[in-house]
Amino acid sequence: MKILDRYILTSFLKTFATVFVILFFIFILQGIWLFIAELAGKDLDAWLVVKFLLFYSPTIVPLVLPLSILLASIMTFGNFAENYEFAAMKSSGISLKRAMRVLMIFIFGLSIVAFFFANNVIPNAQYEFINLRKNIAKRKPAMAIIEGQFNAIGPFNIKVEKKSGENGEKLKGVTIHKRMPNAPYATVIRAKTGLLHSSENDNLLQLELFDGYYYEEVNAKKPSERKKLPFAKSSFSKQVMNIDLTKLNTNDTDNNQGVHTNNMLNVTELNYTLDSLQSNYKKERKSITDNITNRVNIHLTSLPVINTIVDKKPIDTLNTTVVRDSVPENVLSLFEKDSDKKRILEIASNNLNSSQFVIKSGQNEVREKIKNINGHWHALYEKFVIAFACILMFFIGAPLGAIIRKGGLGLPIVFAVLIFIIFHFINTFGKKLAQENGIPPFLGAWMSSFVLSPLAVLLTYRATNDIGLINMDNILLPLQKLVQKLFKLKPKEKE
Incomplete structure (x- = not known):
């Protein structure tokens, strides 16, 4: 490794490690605040609290890691540009693309590690975290119910x-x-x-x-x-x-009710589970459809007037199409007594209410199964999104730092927080929309990456070609000409 590559990599790693530790500590404090009701005043020993936070901490890595890469990239390349180190590199014939090469290799390796971490470590930590909460509640049952407030349990x-x-x-x-x-x-x-x-x-x-x-x-x-x-x-x-x-797991990090088993599965287990869920969904949907169809046929052939319409044939030999073609538009006109008409209306009303209840129940069951399937698909895609997010944030942060030419903790933090909020908001929005079957789970998981990828391409192109973020001359010159034309002073008339 050349001296320049070692210098760039060392500078980035120092900044990245510092930023990662600080952000990780901040998110851990947020986790303590989130579960403060379960930890405070429960007479828990210190080792139990440490295990509680230890099993919780891997779930925040997908949030901390991309943000750390983004902020460290902006700060590192901003310092290089601010201290004219990039100018020295360019005078020696070293372009920005060449300076980024060693960090590209490191970030690609880090993205692979992030994928295996999301695929193996996080599911196991989530499983241990849920079991630890249940075990604490078993040993200390009063922990499940907190004094003076409502506690949602199932x-x-x-x-x-x-x-x-x-x-x-x-x-x-x-x-x-x-x-x-x-x-x-x-x-x-x-x-x-x-x-x-x-x-x-x-x-x-x-x-x-x-x-x-x-x-x-x-x-x-x-x-x-x-x-x-x-x-x-x-x-x-x-x-x-x-x-x-x-x-008991009602305060999960995504604020959904119940235990989310899809967060405890790796890619292989998710694929196996999805096959079972989709097969079960198809069977359930067919069963509900057949049930509704059979109920309609039974209700239709169970009316007392049917036997008189189709020459009193046995019900099991009746064809639904024949029955429908034989029944007149106004069935009540076949009866003279008001009591018979009332009985027919009551039967029809009861059958309609029963069928409506079955349809609504079937719709709710199918909707929950679809939501469960979409959640598993999203969990599968999310493991790859975490790896891609590391690469994406680097190709946004590095050229952005070179363009703004500011290091330290001022302007870089503003840009990093703004970009990450957009990324996280779109990611959360896509997840909720995909779970409700509004969009495909693939699009819901990758929506934030699709939105920010053009920004990464644009910033990288402008930085490697020495083009500023915004060419102010293209904006100010036309305005200046317009102002001069509008407020042009007339020459003084000769006296």
């Missing part, structure tokens, strides 16, 4: 006024909100006292409630009754509830 929102006992297992003033998925109505449970039980060999946290009441909202059929907000109330002397601790 379908339950639990709040207690006061905790006592050796491990905080005795509760006073318990309030529980239970809401079923896709249901607008909730059940409220209030109890004077409660008791927590757990076992290290079980994923269930048992909650015993004493001297309480159930308040359940009633879905009234008439709109006038709904305005009165009716509810049903019942009392109990003792009630036992089982809480699934696998749903």
Whole structure:
């Protein structure tokens, strides 16, 4: 390695290591703040807290690494340009492209390491992190419920006024909100006292409630009754509830509910899981379609009027097309008694409501399966995006530093934070949109890279060709001519 390459690489590595450590520490503090409710006041030993942060820290590397490369590149090449070191290189016949060569090799190697880190280290750390949280909750069950605030655990929102006992297992003033998925109505449970039980060999946290009441909202059929907000109330002397601790992971880094298994899988496991999920999705969709079709045929042939329309043939020999062609437009005209007409309308209404419920339930199931599949696809693509982001940020930061000719911690931080916020915002937006099936998961994962890649190409081209970021003469000269033309002074008339 030549002396110049060694000097450039050493300068970059010193800046990169310093920036990475500082940003890593900042994001660790953010993680402590995120999980402060689970760590503070729980009588946890220091080693348990260290393990908690140790398993959490790999998940922030995909955020810290690209930002560190971007900021270190701007600062390093900005210092070179500011101290006229690039001018000395160019006078010796060394171009910017040649000066960047050794760092290109290093960044490409670092991107490969980032991919293997995202593929192997992060899934294992995420798995250990989730298990550690569950184990802490098993050994200290009161940790799952924090005093004085609502705690979301699965379908339950639990709040207690006061905790006592050796491990905080005795509760006073318990309030529980239970809401079923896709249901607008909730059940409220209030109890004077409660008791927590757990076992290290079980994923269930048992909650015993004493001297309480159930308040359940009633879905009234008439709109006038709904305005009165009716509810049903019942009392109990003792009630036992089982809480699934696998749903404890509600404060995940992406703010989604539940345990995200796609973050715990590598590329091979994701491919295998996706094959199973897609096969299951196709079977489920076909099953729902067949179920709805069969219900329509059964409901159609179960009407009493059908036998009279098609010459009283047995139902199992009826063809749906024949039945539909034989039924007149107004079925009620075939009946004379109002009671028969009313019965037909009730049957049709019940069948319609039943079919509508089945369709909505099927739509919700299919939507959740699609969302799960998209999440796994996005997790697969994201491992490659992390590696590409390292290369992208270097080819944005290095030429940008050479153009602005500013080192230190002033202007480079402004540019780095601005670019990274754009990158992270687009990445988050694409992820949410892909999970909701608004765009393909591939586009959602790579959207930020597609948006910023033209910027990297433009900056690299302008820096290697000694063109500034913005040629102000092209803007100022036309304005200057326009001002001169508008405010041109007239010559004084001779007296």
